[in-house]
Amino acid sequence: MTDKPAKNPNGETAITESEMTASGLKDLVQPSRRRLLMMGAATASTIVSVKPAMAQAQVSILNCQIPVPGPHVGGQYFDTEGNLVTPDTPGAIQPPNRTYTGEQIKNALNGSWLDGAPDETSKRAYLKYIDKLQPGQSGFTCYVSIVNGRR
Amino acid sequence: MAADKVVMAVQYSGARPDDVRLVDLGVITACYHRMSGQTHLLMEPSPEIMAHLWGRTLTLAEITAALATEFDMAAEADFPDTLAARLEELCAIGLVTTHA
Amino acid sequence: MHEFRVTIGPASFRVLSDWAKPLRVMERLYAAYPRPEICDFTVRLEAPRPWRKWLRPSVRLDGDYMVADAAPLPLSHAVLGAEMAMNLQMALGWRRHVLLHASAVERDGRVLLMTGLSGSGKSTLAAMLGETGNWRFMGDEFALLDTQTGHIQPFPRMVSLKNEAIGVMEGIAAAHRFGPLLRDTPKGDIRHLIPPADAVETMGKGGPPALLLYPRFGYAAEVRPMGREENFIRLTQASTNYVALGEDAFGALTRLVKDTPTLAFDFNDGAEAMARVEALWAEVSA
Numbered sequence: 001m002t003d004k005p006a007k008n009p010n011g012e013t014a015i016t017e018s019e020m021t022a023s024g025l026k027d028l029v030q031p032s033r034r035r036l037l038m039m040g041a042a043t044a045s046t047i048v049s050v051k052p053a054m055a056q057a058q059v060s061i062l063n064c065q066i067p068v069p070g071p072h073v074g075g076q077y078f079d080t081e082g083n084l085v086t087p088d089t090p091g092a093i094q095p096p097n098r099t100y101t102g103e104q105i106k107n108a109l110n111g112s113w114l115d116g117a118p119d120e121t122s123k124r125a126y127l128k129y130i131d132k133l134q135p136g137q138s139g140f141t142c143y144v145s146i147v148n149g150r151r
Numbered sequence: 152m153a154a155d156k157v158v159m160a161v162q163y164s165g166a167r168p169d170d171v172r173l174v175d176l177g178v179i180t181a182c183y184h185r186m187s188g189q190t191h192l193l194m195e196p197s198p199e200i201m202a203h204l205w206g207r208t209l210t211l212a213e214i215t216a217a218l219a220t221e222f223d224m225a226a227e228a229d230f231p232d233t234l235a236a237r238l239e240e241l242c243a244i245g246l247v248t249t250h251a
Numbered sequence: 252m253h254e255f256r257v258t259i260g261p262a263s264f265r266v267l268s269d270w271a272k273p274l275r276v277m278e279r280l281y282a283a284y285p286r287p288e289i290c291d292f293t294v295r296l297e298a299p300r301p302w303r304k305w306l307r308p309s310v311r312l313d314g315d316y317m318v319a320d321a322a323p324l325p326l327s328h329a330v331l332g333a334e335m336a337m338n339l340q341m342a343l344g345w346r347r348h349v350l351l352h353a354s355a356v357e358r359d360g361r362v363l364l365m366t367g368l369s370g371s372g373k374s375t376l377a378a379m380l381g382e383t384g385n386w387r388f389m390g391d392e393f394a395l396l397d398t399q400t401g402h403i404q405p406f407p408r409m410v411s412l413k414n415e416a417i418g419v420m421e422g423i424a425a426a427h428r429f430g431p432l433l434r435d436t437p438k439g440d441i442r443h444l445i446p447p448a449d450a451v452e453t454m455g456k457g458g459p460p461a462l463l464l465y466p467r468f469g470y471a472a473e474v475r476p477m478g479r480e481e482n483f484i485r486l487t488q489a490s491t492n493y494v495a496l497g498e499d500a501f502g503a504l505t506r507l508v509k510d511t512p513t514l515a516f517d518f519n520d521g522a523e524a525m526a527r528v529e530a531l532w533a534e535v536s537a
Binding site for chain 1: 189190191192193194197237240241244
């Protein structure tokens with residue numbers, strides 16, 4: 001089902017129906033009752049559980065930013081998986097020591113290059129570091145709102 | 152065949168009625184699970200399975216027998232499989248518990 | 252620090268600022284609103300470093316509830332920042348009602364709710380309906396659902412008009428009702444519109460929802476029924492505090508879904524949309 005949306009008053013592409021529907025719900029309610037019962041074990045999950053809406057992602061029109069590294073890192077470096085290691089660890093990758101906008105990280109996740117990353121390995125390490133951020137650490141809510149927007 | 156017999160003998164325990172709040176929205180039943188604070192939307196036969204299991208423990212064979220008439224599925228060979236799949240879903244979210 | 256206080260619907264805010272000018276703008280925009288003694292929320296407009304008050308002035312937002320990663324805004328957008336920070340207080344901190352991302356207008360004591368994401372047209376439609384006779388504007392962004400009564404309470408903040416919607420409303424509302432034009436914000440051009448006088452005077456008064464619409468601007472005009480299951484799931488996603496309010500929110504949303512006729516509503520043109528809304532309202536009022 002492809003829609004051809006026009007631009008809305010905000011200059012944004014209007015939202016397609018597939019984006020709006022909760023995962024699987026449309027498929028769930030279309031089959032007739034008997035057909036659903038017949039599907040048996042082969043059916044994908046028939047229970048839809050409510051997930052909390054991210055208030056920050058919905059409300060925020062603020063340009064969000066992600067410092068790499070955040071203040072909690074305190075001089076440590078990254079390994080290739082974005083974990084924190086001491087600088088003298090073999091293969092340790094130095095953080096870029098800059099603050100990225102949500103937009104820059106979103107683009108990097110989609111494959112484009114990241115300013116300040118000398119090579120692909122470093123870029124991957126920075127992105128993995130960001131992916132491992134926990135609530136309360138600088139950049140966490142910014143990252144969540146990018147990732148939610150992509151789904 | 153022996154495996155089927157074992158599967159049919161697995162026991163399932165339902166929630167107590169106070170553990171959940173169900174609201175019939177037509178095709179879907181909305182379920183608030185008090186212990187977890189989670190909300191789930193259930194398609195039939197899941198609410199019916201839960202109803203038969205209020206504060207009780209039944210085997211898959213017993214649940215199948217009870218619901219086969221209700222849903223006019225007595226003739227369907229894979230109805231037990233369907234119910235087993237739904238029960239597994241219900242167990243995964245904690246609305247039903249299973250014992251060997 | 253300079254201070255400004257305002258009551259909007261059932262909530263009260265204190266805005267502290269390193270600069271006087273943004274608060275003078277807010278004083279003008281909110282001139283008709285009550286000034287509270289005690290405030291539910293505090294919001295701050297701060298210079299990131301003391302010299303940034305004057306040198307390339309930059310506003311960092313802070314408050315009781317705040318997203319830590321927000322990038323600072325230029326001083327010219329301070330009022331926008333204050334509004335966004337106040338919204339965030341409601342979204343993250345309000346517990347007295349289920350908070351819905353919805354606009355609302357009222358007629359004859361009953362409420363028309365319109366819900367959808369940014370860009371759906373819900374805000375502009377509500378603003379337009381509020382300007383024509385016979386609809387009382389209740390809010391463009393948030394509607395508050397009372398879990399005990401099932402009623403919708405108003406939250407008539409400054410209407411936040413974006414891009415093309417600005418021109419539309421400038422053609423309808425008098426010039427003195429607008430705030431400054433803010434260009435090139437992260438969401439494009441923005442201009443605030445002061446809600447009509449009756450919206451402010453009656454902002455303590457709610458009503459039962461009689462019709463729920465899911466507007467979608469930019470599609471050929473069509474009205475479709477909305478299944479209860481889809482309605483329910485979308486409403487949980489349209490609410491920032493559904494999970495936090497637990498069983499009360501579950502009861503309130505299931506009740507809303509069971510009791511309120513709900514339609515998906517595609518439109519391409521404002522005037523056509525208003526006419527369609529009138530027709531649908533007449534049907535549920537019969």
